[in-house]
Amino acid sequence: xxxxxxxxxxxxxxxAEVAVFADVILPxxxxxxxxxxxxxxxxxxxxxxxxxxxxxxxxxxxxxxxxKVHQKPPQAxxxxxxxxxxxxxxxxxxxxxKFWSWMAEYYCCHIGEVMNAAxxxxxxxxxxxxxxxxxxFDQQTSSFPIDEREQVILDALTQKDELAYEDCGKLLGLxxxxxxxxxxxxxxxILVYEQVREKYSPKVENFIRLKEPxxxxxxxxxxxxxxxxxxxKQEEVLLKYLQEIPVFQNSTKNENGLNKKVFSEAGxxxxxxxxxxxxxVLEEFKVIKSRFEQIPSKDLEIELAPFQxxxxxxxxxxxxxxxxxLLHGITGSGKTEIYIELIKEVLESGSQVLLLLPEIAxxxxxxARLQKVFGSKMGIFHSKYxxxxxxxVWQGVLSGRFSFVVGVRSSIFxxxxxxxxxxxxxxxxxxxxxFDPAPRFQARDAAIMLAWLHQAKTLLGTxxxxxxxxxxxxxxxxxxxxxxxxxxEAQLPEFVMADILADKKKNLLKLDFTRILREKIQEALxxxxxxxxxxxxxxxxxxxxCDECGWIPECEQCDVSLTYHQYSKxxxxxxxxxxxxxxxxxxxxxxxxxxxxxxxxxxxxxxxSLLFPEARVGRMDLDTTRSKYAYQKILEDFGAGNLDILVGxxxxxxxxxxxxxxxxxxxDADRILHFPDFRSxxxxxxxxxxxxxxAGRRNRRGSVIIQSRRPDHFVFDQVFKGDYANFYLTEMxxxxxxxxxxxxxxxxxxxxxxxxxxxxxxxxxxxNLIKDIQVKKIVLGxxxxxxxxxxxxxxxxxxxxxxxxxxxxxxxxxxxRRCLEELNFQKDFKSVRIVVDVDPY
DNA sequence: AGCACGCCGACT
DNA sequence: GTCGGCGTGCTC
Numbered sequence: 001x002x003x004x005x006x007x008x009x010x011x012x013x014x015x016a017e018v019a020v021f022a023d024v025i026l027p028x029x030x031x032x033x034x035x036x037x038x039x040x041x042x043x044x045x046x047x048x049x050x051x052x053x054x055x056x057x058x059x060x061x062x063x064x065x066x067x068k069v070h071q072k073p074p075q076a077x078x079x080x081x082x083x084x085x086x087x088x089x090x091x092x093x094x095x096x097x098k099f100w101s102w103m104a105e106y107y108c109c110h111i112g113e114v115m116n117a118a119x120x121x122x123x124x125x126x127x128x129x130x131x132x133x134x135x136x137f138d139q140q141t142s143s144f145p146i147d148e149r150e151q152v153i154l155d156a157l158t159q160k161d162e163l164a165y166e167d168c169g170k171l172l173g174l175x176x177x178x179x180x181x182x183x184x185x186x187x188x189x190i191l192v193y194e195q196v197r198e199k200y201s202p203k204v205e206n207f208i209r210l211k212e213p214x215x216x217x218x219x220x221x222x223x224x225x226x227x228x229x230x231x232x233k234q235e236e237v238l239l240k241y242l243q244e245i246p247v248f249q250n251s252t253k254n255e256n257g258l259n260k261k262v263f264s265e266a267g268x269x270x271x272x273x274x275x276x277x278x279x280x281v282l283e284e285f286k287v288i289k290s291r292f293e294q295i296p297s298k299d300l301e302i303e304l305a306p307f308q309x310x311x312x313x314x315x316x317x318x319x320x321x322x323x324x325x326l327l328h329g330i331t332g333s334g335k336t337e338i339y340i341e342l343i344k345e346v347l348e349s350g351s352q353v354l355l356l357l358p359e360i361a362x363x364x365x366x367x368a369r370l371q372k373v374f375g376s377k378m379g380i381f382h383s384k385y386x387x388x389x390x391x392x393v394w395q396g397v398l399s400g401r402f403s404f405v406v407g408v409r410s411s412i413f414x415x416x417x418x419x420x421x422x423x424x425x426x427x428x429x430x431x432x433x434x435f436d437p438a439p440r441f442q443a444r445d446a447a448i449m450l451a452w453l454h455q456a457k458t459l460l461g462t463x464x465x466x467x468x469x470x471x472x473x474x475x476x477x478x479x480x481x482x483x484x485x486x487x488x489e490a491q492l493p494e495f496v497m498a499d500i501l502a503d504k505k506k507n508l509l510k511l512d513f514t515r516i517l518r519e520k521i522q523e524a525l526x527x528x529x530x531x532x533x534x535x536x537x538x539x540x541x542x543x544x545x546c547d548e549c550g551w552i553p554e555c556e557q558c559d560v561s562l563t564y565h566q567y568s569k570x571x572x573x574x575x576x577x578x579x580x581x582x583x584x585x586x587x588x589x590x591x592x593x594x595x596x597x598x599x600x601x602x603x604x605x606x607x608x609s610l611l612f613p614e615a616r617v618g619r620m621d622l623d624t625t626r627s628k629y630a631y632q633k634i635l636e637d638f639g640a641g642n643l644d645i646l647v648g649x650x651x652x653x654x655x656x657x658x659x660x661x662x663x664x665x666x667x668d669a670d671r672i673l674h675f676p677d678f679r680s681x682x683x684x685x686x687x688x689x690x691x692x693x694x695a696g697r698r699n700r701r702g703s704v705i706i707q708s709r710r711p712d713h714f715v716f717d718q719v720f721k722g723d724y725a726n727f728y729l730t731e732m733x734x735x736x737x738x739x740x741x742x743x744x745x746x747x748x749x750x751x752x753x754x755x756x757x758x759x760x761x762x763x764x765x766x767x768n769l770i771k772d773i774q775v776k777k778i779v780l781g782x783x784x785x786x787x788x789x790x791x792x793x794x795x796x797x798x799x800x801x802x803x804x805x806x807x808x809x810x811x812x813x814x815x816x817r818r819c820l821e822e823l824n825f826q827k828d829f830k831s832v833r834i835v836v837d838v839d840p841y
Numbered sequence: 842a843g844c845a846c847g848c849c850g851a852c853t
Numbered sequence: 854g855t856c857g858g859c860g861t862g863c864t865c
Contacts, residue, residue, distance in 0.1 A: 024865080028842055034865040057844065057864045077865060112842090175857060178845090830861070 020071060021079060022046065024054055024064035025100070027116045027124065029109075029438075031817075033067050037079040046082075048097060049090030051123065053083045053196060061127035061194040065115060066090075067097050091123060091398065093417050095453055102449055108747075108813055108836040109438035117439055118413035120390035122200035129165035130195050131181060133157045137189045144187035149180055154189060165192075200391040202288045208241065208273070209257035211283050215247055224281060233272040240268050241282070257285065291389050292396075297375025302337050307485045312338050315459065318479030324448055324458040326427070326473045329483030330722065331463045331693025336366055338483075339423055340373055342459065343404060347377070351420025351456070352397075353404045354411060356447055358429040359383050361654040366425075367406055374404055381407030381414065409434060409443035412450055419454035422447045426654070427460040427469055428686050433841045440837045444469075463693060464686040467679075467735070470728055471742045493664070493695040493702040495720040496520070497711035500668075511607035512667060517705045518611060520663045525615055525644055529662040529700075533608065534691045535600045536671045537621070537649040542602070544571065546586035547593040553583055559789040564596045566623055576791040598623075604667055605647045612645070620648035653690040662702045664695040669708040673715060678740045679841070681715060681731050688719045739778060741839070744801040745809050747816070748840040750785060752833040756794040762823060762832040763796035769819040775812050776803035793833070813838075 020043055023033035036054050038046055046052075048066050056062045063086070073079065100118060104111040116124075133154070139146060146154065149172050156163060156171055168177035184190045213220045228234045240263060247254045263273055276282045304312065311327070315338070318325045329335045343353045357366070371378055379393045379402030396402040397414045405411055409432055424432070424444050432443040444460065451458040460469050460478070473480035486492075498514035508515040524531050542564040545552045552561045555573035562571040562580060571580040585592040597603065605619045618634055625631040631651070638646050639658060646652060666672075672684045688706065695702025706716060718727035736743050751766060753759035763782030771779050778801040785795035802812055816836070823829050 021865095026865090028864075030842085030864075032865090036865065054865085059845095060843070060864090074865065079865060179855085 019073060020069060021073060022052070022066045022082060023068040023070070024052060024082070025067045025097075025115050026054070026056060026062055026064040026112050028056070028062075028112045030112065031104075031110045033111065034064070035074045035079050037081045038069070039081050042082060042085055045088075046085055047090060048094050049092035051086040051091055051125075053086065053125065055080055055083060055194075059129065059192065059194060061196055063123075063125040063196075065092050065097075065119075067111070086125070089398070091394070091415065092119075093415055095417065096413070096415060099446075099450055099453055102453075103439050103441055103446060105810075105813070106449075107439045107441050107838050108816065109440070113438040117410065117434075117437075120387060120394055122387040122391035123394065125196045125198060127194040127196045129192060130162045131157070131165065131168065131184075131190045131192050132162045134188055134191050139189070142187065142189070144189075146187070146189070150184055150187075150189070153177070153180060153184060157190065162195075200388055203291050203388070204286050205289050206260040207257035207285050207287050208260050208263070208277075208282050209254050209285070210241065210245075210247055211280055214281060215254045216251070218248060221247075231272070233269040234276055237263060237268045237272050237276060238281070240266055257287075260284065291392050292376075292379075295371055295375045297377065298372060302340060302373075304337055304341065305334065305485075307483065308334050308338055311481055311483045312341055314481045315342065315479070318481065319457045322477075322479035323452060324460065324472075324477070325479035325481060326465060326469050327459055327461040327481050327483065328465055328470075328473075328724075329461065329463060330486065331690070332486040333463075333483040335425070335461045335483065336369065339425070339459075339461070340370070342421060342423070343374070346420040347374075347403055349420060351403075351418050352416050354414070354416065354419060354422045354447070355404070355406045356411065356422070356424045356432070356443060357406060357408065358426050358431045358654065359408050360431075360651045361426060370406060377401070377403050379405040379407075379414075381405055381411040383408045383410070412443055412447050416450075416454065419451060419456040421457050421459065422451040423459045423461060425461045427462040428464050428466040430683075430841050433839075435837075435841070438835075440840075442839055445839070464689050464724065467682055467728065467732065468742045470724075471732070491701045492722065493692055493704045495692070495716075496703060496705045497716060498705055498707040499711045500707050500709045511611060512604070512707075513607065513611060514705075514707050517665050517707060520703055520705055521608075521612065521615075521645070521665065524663040525612060527662070528660075530638070530641070530643070530658060530660040531645040531663045531665065532652055532661055532691075532694050533604060533645060533647045533665045533667060534652060535604050535647065535649060535667050536687070537600070541574075542566065542596070542598045544582065544594060544596045546589065546591055547595055548591035549586060549589040551586050551588035553580070553587070557789070557792045559787050564598065566598055566602070567626060575787065600667075601647050601649060608645055608647065615644040616642065617645045617647065618643040620646060620651055622649070625651065650687075653687070653694060658694070659700075661694055662700055664691055664702065664704045666691055666704070666706045669706045669716075670710065673708075673710075673713065678735065678738070681727075681734075684715050685719055685724070685727055688715070689722075692719070739801050743804070744778075745804045745838075746840055747800045747802060747812075748837040749798040749800070749816075750835040750837070751782065751796045751798070752790075752793040752835065753831065754793050758828065758832065759794040759796050762829045763798060765826075765829070766819060766823050766834070767798055769822060770798065770800060770816065773812060773815040773819070775808050775815075777801060777812065 020038040021035050022038050024036050025033055046066065047069060050066050052064055052066060053061055054064055061083070100111055100114040103114045152172060153168055165181070168181060169175060172180065181190070181192065185192060214224055225235070228238070241258060244258050244262060245253050264270060273282070277284050315325050315327060327335060327338070339355065343355070346353050367380060379396050381390070381393050393402065393405070394414060397405060397416060405414055424447055427444055434441050448458050469478065472478045496516060498516045500509065500514060503509040503514040510518065521531050543552060543561055544564050553571055554561050555576065555578050557578060558573055558575045560573060560575060562573055564582065565572050569582060571582055572578065582596065583594055586594060601619050601621045605617055608615065608617045618638060620634045624634065637643050641660065666688065669688065672687050673680060675683070692704040695704050708716070714730065715727070735741070749766065751759050751763040753762060760782070767779055767782050780799040780801070782796040782798050785797045788795060802809055820834055824832065
């Protein structure tokens, strides 16, 4: 109750009659939180970050997260109650809610979408609509007639207590049983309800132990052996147990028991085991096991080279005044050792550490190395992890089991509460940017924000900084620490340009390989050394075409040709997932001369086998590393010397240290260079430098052979000299002249509709609305998207180049939201979908 | 997004 | 009539 001054006061010493409300974040793309009423019974046990179950809409039940607790009743509607609280402790902390809100605002999406990306789906609950018989219902006395199909449902419900909504349709052979169910509900014959199920299930293993009195009395045990001596199978089981668990030496050993699978592995009879359990000699019990092994940490002393020590000190110095530091260390300069030292120090101070790695680097040596140092306090967050594994990492961070996490892009969402340091390794990697779905965030930038929220430091490490980061370092926004020496005085490789066109003219180009590259490979093979061949993935998608007329199978719903998937032997659309059989004859001319051309790497692999029949050639790309451990296996093979040549995409450039690699070849550098994108120069520099870094580490000088049609391009020269700074300056003047990032902020808006005309009109209209926003900017387009149609939706793009100064971007985004609302308000454009991508790639 | 509701054409 | 296809509007 409120008095005149707005104060609350107690009635008879009881608690004030003020209802408590919660703003709940729900996984729906609606730009707000939803206010629910907290029932009295739950008031004490609720706060920010708890998962709750609420009803949303007519019937659907959803998991949400409490974003705010307050006492302001909503004006326009009656708040529904929270149905249930799922947790004893919050699974999300207030800092995370702040982080989510920031992300939604910055990347122009909804907080529900952020939550969707942040929570492992094992923590999200789904509800399923079910029906059951209404206990009040009696068909005899009911005044409603039940028709034939309704009877089918009712009969089914006498067999089973409940039926899933979807199954009712199947039962009747209908697409949807909606009408029937509705009618039955109206007749009060059935009840509809929502069933929620927890998705996460802990890993449970069965254990066996000896029961009393045998466990504590030798005499009893001897008696037992006498009685079962005629049953050799049972005796064997018992002996196996006693052999593994010396019961009388240590009674706790028996308490903990023996994993049941030990018996089956030892070939003991499982039925005898069962009998012993039944006869109460042994007992079976369940133990919840972590999905992650316990690994002891060895406090390995790592001796830093003097230049690394110096680098470390510089980083720490710069952290005094700067939140973020860019560590620009050439390949082989030993950034990992520096990370380890820093991580150790921060962990000792009691704070948490997050190390972000690009996806493809996560399966490599660096992780194994870190694990040796940090053991079980290090959590790994993988993109190939199952749902259950993700939930366990999440809970591990929550419980404090993991104070240090190494992970991919999405690990910025883990429930850290006291980060002290965030490291982003390979900071320049474009894979830190999420394209689809929303939130379309750049994990590096988001991590810097996250660190700021924690008042933590951020270290960006790379051999080839992104221009954005280097620019920030130059402008004193970030600290900057260069590391120019290679560990162990390893030499820079020798660079050789191979002119594709010149060789072609002289007929020296064989199966895409120039003479010089072939010679270098042969040399290496003769010396028992290894070779890496790099092929860019872009532009080498596998496809199928007709040899007679050139027909290429295309997706019916999208503007792209179908790609050939070797492992499943089918044609697939990358954009909508459409699948088709590999065509046996040409649809256009009927010819049966259809050929399928695989990935670029596949072709290169074949060519190499033909050119060097004695060499053992391996391949590593998306196709060959689809399974969880395939990646490691190929690398192990190569590392052990079971392969002479390894062909691969980007993957082979990540964190590999193979001493025996002396030759690195880039088959087609032009594909990297001439990509229609303002970042293509930057990318080319980065990729070539990274690939080159794999050549000749320790004591041998390696060679890097680059094949190109334009060997005189200035990028190559700059890469050879390792002259990043100069290359940066050249490119940056271009970017400044043509208004590219980092001089402006790019925002891409994509307009989608299933009718080309409407999409175009809407795009034009939106462009005009945006042009009217009163900030400094350039609006380009609308233009048909690179891929004009996806999933039967026509796409048009707008690109906004925005002044970055002050609060212009924030202001603009606010106005942009208004424009989008205004557009969708017009009745012609009601079903137009719009996607906003801030800082697109 | 997901789901209901309502309107409409097609087919028994 | 009844099925199922879509467009539209709403969700605390």
